[in-house]
Each structure stands twice: as C-alpha cells, then as structure tokens.
Amino acid sequence: MLSVHDVEKSFGGIKAVDGCSLKIKKSAIVGVIGPNGAGKTTLFRIISGFEKPDNGTIVFNGEDIEGVTSFAIARKGLIRTFQISKALTKLTVEENMLLAPQFQHGERIWNVWLRPKDVKRQEEENIEKAHALLEFLGLLRLKDEYAGALSGGQKKLLEIARALMADPKMLLLDEPFAGVNPTLAMKILERIKELRDNNGITVLVIEHDMPKIMQLSDHIYVLNKGKVIASGAPEEVRANEQVVEAYLGGVWGELR
C-alpha cells in the first residue's frame, strides 16, 4: 500500500530523517515508535506532502507521490491527522466534520447556485454520516459548539472523526490518543480495527503508549535519530536488544 524508500530530510545541520525505509501492506495497522525528536512527525509530514524530502521515493497505492502537493495526496485517499491537534476552532464541531468529505458538489460555485438540490441532498447525507460518527465518539451533543470550546482530548477525537469522515484508504495518525481518556481510546482502537477488517483501511500510527501500540499493531517500526533501528512484529521488537538499549532508563524503560 505504502512504500517509503531511503527518505532523507535535514533542517539546517540537523538530519531529522536520515534514510528511512518502510513497507506497509494493505489493511495493515503499523505502529511507529521512537523517542522525542526521532523524526517521526517529520516522516509523516513528508509522506503526506507537507514537506519535500531531500532524497528518496514514496509510492502509495502504486503511484509515485513524493513531490506531490499535500491536497493531491489527500485526494488519493491518504489522510493524516496532526500531532498538535488542528481542530478548526472557529468552526462548529459539525462544520469540522462536514469539511472532510471529498469531491462535494457544493464545493463548486456553479453547483451552489445552479444545482442547489443536489448540493442539499449530498449535504444531508454527509450530516447523517457525521452525526453517526460523532455519536460513536460521544461528541454528538457538542455538534453545534465551536470546536474551540472543546477540551484537548475532545479536539483529538474530533480530528480522528474528521479524518474518518474523508473515507480514507489509509490513515496517518500522529499521536492520536495523547490526552484522550483511556476507555475512549480503547473504543477508538476497536473502531479502527473494525474499519480495517470491514473496509480494508490501512493505518500508520505514531503512539507513545507502549501497551496500546503493542496491542493495536501488526507491525512496528522503531525510529531513532532519523533512522529505522528495528522493525518487526510487536513481540520481536519488544525482544530486540538494540531497541531496549536505546531506551533503557528513559520513558521507554517500560518496554522491558
């Protein structure tokens, strides 16, 4: 589904991403872990077209996508969320959700003026879908609130819901559960797995919470200083000497 080959990116003197390669199969749920500053977010920004890599190739769904602009990549079905949540605070929760569906009739001026019926019908379908998702995440009663009024955790939820609203083929989630309460996080995990099983969606997720990522992923990549230092099934990574060494004593001590 996604294959990243030898991607490099430096800022000034710092090599944020230093020759990363990943291969992600369709319908896989793949985790990316690594200490702060390892280059995980930068890698995501490169994959999603928000940053141009200095080097390397990225193939998504059989298409070369490095150098393609962010919106065009999103249109191909590769949807990302942001580490620092980017709920649009000046729009209502519902408007945030309705922004996401792609190729809406009402996104063209002529359709708005000349085909108001089609626009309205599609809008109603989207509203229904949005309400169902919001209901599931327990945000439905907040639908008319400005997203700026939500708590940090709620904003992260809204962002995930919004990404799902876009009908992605593949999701890139950057620390989606930071600040989300654990029971709800479990519920979302289940939902993501369900989407994978039923719709064949592929997920690449950065997460700090070890138990969660071990439980969720089929495969894990470990990044450190811009390089992939280990990869494999969760049990393999857990057992990997190098990984343990890299994090021993840090926040990552729990890996043991």
Place this chain on the structure above:
Amino acid sequence: MIEYLPYVITVLLIAAIYAIFSLGLNLEWGFTGLINFGHVAFFAIGAYTTVLLNLSGVPLLLSVIAGVALAGLCGGLLGIPTLKLREDYLAIVTIGFAEIIRFFLLNEEWLTRGPMGVHVFSRPFEELIPGDYNFFLFPFVLVVLVICYLLLEKLIKSPWGRVLKSIREDEDVPASLGKNVFSYKIQALVLGSMIAGLAGSLLAFYLQYINPRNFMPIETFYAWIAVVLGGSGNNKGTILGALILWTFFSGTRFAQGYLPFSPTQMGALRILFIGVLLIMIMMFKPEGLLGKKEELTLAR
C-alpha cells in the same frame, strides 16, 4: 423635509455602491483571510472598461460584463505569483497594482484621456426615466446589492464557503483533507474582484464622469473600514458598515461650516479618523459590530 430627499437618496445610493464594493472585499478578507490592499484597482477597471467600451459602441450590458470579467481576470493574475507564498505578499502586490493602474489611467491619454477623465455615454434605461435619474438609480443599485448579498450568502453557507472559512483559520487542515487551497483562494480573489468591478460600473453610472481621482488608494480603505467595522466575515455587517461610513461622511460635510479648518484639512482629518478607527477596531473590537467573537482569530 422633502427638499432634503434628493440629498438623502444620493447618500444612500453612494452607500449602496460602496456596500457592493465592500462585499467583494469581505469575501476575500472576511471569509478567506486574504489581504487585498488594492481593491480600488478592480473598482477602476470595472468603471473604465464599462465606460470606454460603451463609448466605442459596445452595448451597455455587454460593456458591464466585460468590465466585471476583466476585473476578475486581473484579480486572478495577481493571485498566481502571491497566493502560494506568505500572506503579506498579496497585500504588497495589490497595493502596487492599484497604484500602477492609476498611473496607467493618468498617462495613457490615447485610451483614457488621462486626468481629464471620460464622460459616461449611456446609462441603464436612461431614456425611459423622467426627472431625477438618481431616483431610479438608487432602487436599481439596491436590487443589485440585494442580489449580490443573496448569492454571496448562499455561497458562504455552502460547502464552498466552509472551505474558505477553514482556509482563513488554518490552511493545513483543508489541505490535509484534499482541498486545493490555492484554487479556492484564487476563486475568492477573482469573485471579489468581479464584485468590485460591478460596483465600479455602477459608480460610473452615478458619477456620469469618471477620472483617475475617483480611484485614489483611500477608496480601498473605505471598503476595509466598512468590512472591519461591520464585522469581518459578516455580509450584513459590511452593508451596515458602508451605510455608517457614508452617513458619517455626509455628516462631516455639514460639520465643515462650524469648524475652523480648510476643506483640505477636513479631508485630511476624515482619513486620519479612518486610520485611527481601523487601529482601534483591530485592537479592541476585532469582531466589529455584528461579527461573532468565536469566529474571529487574532493570531494570524
């Protein structure tokens, strides 16, 4: 009382023309967050194209359409080099463009008759209107204003408008959801410029005689005051803002007799006041009179 009626109608007529002009800016700035400091250029392009084409024999309606189209085209062309870069480049480029258009109008006498200006050849339904033409032009402009307002409201409440508002807040989000941000910004700029062009045609019908002095840089900031005072991103507010502005201007004309200042000084005072007002609103009430505080962000 009745002897004041023509005067009142005239003030309302001008306010309505400027309301249309300002609605164009509100689409760009209020809804999309684009800083256009050269809005007057499109006003001028609309006015001059309409009048010059009509003078050379093109039917009036067609001349107006051409003016609107040319204004839109120029808006789009200015957007191309700037809208992918930082947001202030558009401000710089539009401000320069407006000055260049004005110099062009002043200097290319073969086309525009330079500082002497041009007389309007014909006006809509002029031959059918007995008496004071403004009594017809005012309702006519009012109808155009209402149509513009309704079409814009429809757009703003549509998915298209939602994308604009998302760009205004943080363009990374619509981009991450597959919206072509650049294209939407161009669309907003083109449409806003077209509206300004239309307002320019109407201004020409009111003035009957246009010259480059009608399109000084300050005109742009009249629109800015109307938009910001009424509430950025609120079309009703923009119309209210334009009305307040022109009521205030006509008020200062009455005040002139009681103040010890020359007409030049009064003119300077007025614009000075506009400047102070712009600063005050942005500092203390950025949401304006009718805008919603929750929808406005300072941090841009």
Place this chain on the structure above:
Amino acid sequence: MLQLVVNGLVLGSILALAAIGLSMMYSILNFANFAHGDFLALGAYLTFVFSAILGVHLILAGAIAVVITALVAVCCDYVIWKPMRKKGAGSVTLIIISIGLALFLRNLIIFLWGPDLKRYDLPVKRGIELGSVVITQNQIVVIMVAIICMFLVHYLLKKTTIGKAMRALSDNIDLAKASGIDVDRVIRYTWAIGMALAAVGGILYGLITNINPNMGWFMLLPMFAAVILGGIGSPYGAMLGGIIIGLAQELSTAILPTEYKLAVAFVIMIAVLFVRPRGILGS
C-alpha cells in the same frame, strides 16, 4: 546614460537605508510594516519644520528629526505593538493596524503642514561636471551619508550586544526568548533604529528633490521590492536590493515615461516572487 546611473545610485542609497529598517521589522516582528514609508515622510517633514520654519541649521534639524521619529516609533510600540504582541496577534492583524497607522501619519502631515510640495532652504550650488555627467553636491552628500549609515548598521549588527540580540531574534524568536534575551527591549531598539534610518532616508530624499506628504507612500512599493529582492530579514540584502531597485527605476526612464518608475519596481518584485521568492540573500 551615465547620468541615469548616478541618479540611480543616489535614489538607490536612499531606498537601501529605508529598506534596512523595513527588513529588520519584517523578520523580527514577522510582519510587513505598511507605515514604514510614512515614518520616512515624518522624518523629512520634521526636518523641514525645524530648518525652514524654526530656522535651525539643517544638520541639527535633521538630527532632531531623526531622534523624534525614533521616539514616535518607540511610543507606537508602547501604545500599539506591545499590547498586540501580548494578545498574541498574528502578522495579518498587525499589517492591518500598520496601514491604519500609515493613514493616520500621512494625514496628520497634510493636516498640519498642507498637501503641497515643500523644499528645504538650501543654497543652490553648482554641480560638479565630469564629462557629460553632472553630480550635485547634495547628491554626493546623500551617497556619503548613506554609506556611513550602512557601515554603522554593519558595526551595530556585528559588534554590539543589542545588534547581536537583534540577529538572534530575527533568526529564531523562541530560541532568543528561551536564552533570556529581553525581547521587548530589543524590539524597541529595532523600532528606534529602523525608523531612524527611515527618517534619514526621508531627509536625504529632501536634499535631492521636493518633499510631499505622499512621498512615503510612493517609496513604499520600491522599499518592499528592495526587501523582497534582497531577501526578507537580511539587512545586507535590503541594501543591495535598494541599490538595484533605485538603479532600475532611474535607468528605466531612458525608455519609459518617468511615471512608470513605480511599475519597474513592481515588475521586478513579481519576477522575484516567481523565480526566487526568498530573494538574493534570503535564507
């Protein structure tokens, strides 16, 4: 032709001086100050007031004007910019406030001193003829003063503590804050120095031609063109950009009507945006 080059260098040095401050504010406060040109005009008018009206010697009048302009800029920082920084206002808001300030300053000048052309009370001296080229003494003064100011700026940025702090701020404001630099103080100095340079530019402009309330407005576009051409945030780029724009504007008069000088700056600016948006020396 050579005459145009001389004129271009003279105009270019003025633009260069004025553009330094604009570029510094642009990178340190991260916004385009549309009132910059009107501070330039303010400097020129204050000099006029002190010399031609109050009879102070021109050099002294110029010095007083520069100090007052810098003080006005610092006052503006206290009254407008600092509170807005505290509110976390972004560049877009600041730009709109700056255009309000521009309208205010320009029309204050018109209100107080009228809209017509003014000139300094200068003795008319013969120019120096070098072959077909005539250089007036004032033109030489302009170039000399500009060169001295540029060296001062260079010294300030490279050698003094405040200059180093300014560069640190313009490189990375968060890092500068974290390293304990008093950001507000550095910003005040930047305003004072940037606007003092603009005022000097305005005064020099008054040496070569008439001054009028709109002079700042007409200089604004060339100044922005210089800043963008040189690269935003690079004082040396601004100097270089200023000279190039000045030269281009004067040389264009060989083939275009003089009224289109402004269009030349505009076209160069657009070309830079297309070809190399970060400018010659920008990072």
